[in-house]
Amino acid sequence: MRRPILAANWKMNMDSAALRAFTDRFIPLVANAKAVDVVIAPPFTLLDRLAQQIAGTAIQSAGQNVHPEESGAFTGEIAAGMLADMGCTYAIVGHSERRALFGESSAWVAQKATALLRHRIRPIVCVGETLEQRDAGQALEVVATQIGESLAGVASDQAEQVVVAYEPVWAIGTGRTATPEIAQQAHEHIRKQLSAQFGEAGNRIRIQYGGSVKPETVYALMAQPDIDGALVGGASLDPEAFARIVLFQDQRIS
Numbered sequence: 001m002r003r004p005i006l007a008a009n010w011k012m013n014m015d016s017a018a019l020r021a022f023t024d025r026f027i028p029l030v031a032n033a034k035a036v037d038v039v040i041a042p043p044f045t046l047l048d049r050l051a052q053q054i055a056g057t058a059i060q061s062a063g064q065n066v067h068p069e070e071s072g073a074f075t076g077e078i079a080a081g082m083l084a085d086m087g088c089t090y091a092i093v094g095h096s097e098r099r100a101l102f103g104e105s106s107a108w109v110a111q112k113a114t115a116l117l118r119h120r121i122r123p124i125v126c127v128g129e130t131l132e133q134r135d136a137g138q139a140l141e142v143v144a145t146q147i148g149e150s151l152a153g154v155a156s157d158q159a160e161q162v163v164v165a166y167e168p169v170w171a172i173g174t175g176r177t178a179t180p181e182i183a184q185q186a187h188e189h190i191r192k193q194l195s196a197q198f199g200e201a202g203n204r205i206r207i208q209y210g211g212s213v214k215p216e217t218v219y220a221l222m223a224q225p226d227i228d229g230a231l232v233g234g235a236s237l238d239p240e241a242f243a244r245i246v247l248f249q250d251q252r253i254s
């Protein structure tokens with residue numbers, strides 16, 4: 001009942017030549033992937049070119065960040081309306097790199113999410129615990145607090161527009177994917193919280209897993225009842241690997 005969503009987070013990678021090489025290869029590979037949402041979040045500088053190259057396909061584009069204000073003296077920042085102008089239908093907010101390296105709080109992330117919703121852009125709200133927090137037995141509690149605070153400004157009738165990405169920090173870029181069981185445990189916990197906060201709409205919110213997702217690991221993750229998608233960093237830079245992730249149904253290893 002929840003449409004799978006496979007999203008590429010390119011972080012600070014790729015240029016226009018690399019984008020062209022990627023889309024030339026990737027677009028035909030996923031042409032038949034009709035039952036899933038495919039999203040690419042390139043650096044801001046490539047949003048316009050990406051929009052041109054995916055025109056006429058079902059692929060959607062996303063920002064990697066946004067500023068909550070509509071416009072003004074915020075040198076170096078990008079507003080939600082500007083992302084909408086570039087054709088973005090999604091934007092990532094609260095990625096753990098932004099929380100850790102740029103000091104973003106959940107309250108700040110909440111402002112970004114509501115700014116996006118005002119512009120009909122679906123926020124992909126990232127949460128996840130550090131290894132230290134997991135080892136201290138605090139993983140589920142930390143994630144619950146992040147969700148509560150990051151989604152504080154979302155009304156029930158908008159909740160369905162939100163995507164939550166559970167990305168344990170210890171699994172990001174480390175090659176260490178959470179096992180499907182560990183991921184499912186966190187997702188189930190998140191699902192219960194979303195249902196408590198948003199009622200029936202909470203059941204329709206998609207929850208992505210992120211952290212070293214690879215073509216070899218995506219099937220077992222997606223087979224879990226509360227895992228509705230993947231947010232993919234490293235593997236999404238390779239068109240073949242990301243296409244195999246989009247076609248996760250075909251990756252069953254028997």
Ligand code: PGA
Pocket residue numbers: 009167171172173174175210211212213231232233234235
């Ligand atoms: P990774 O990144 O797939 O390279 O671990 C995921 C993310 O940070 O969104």
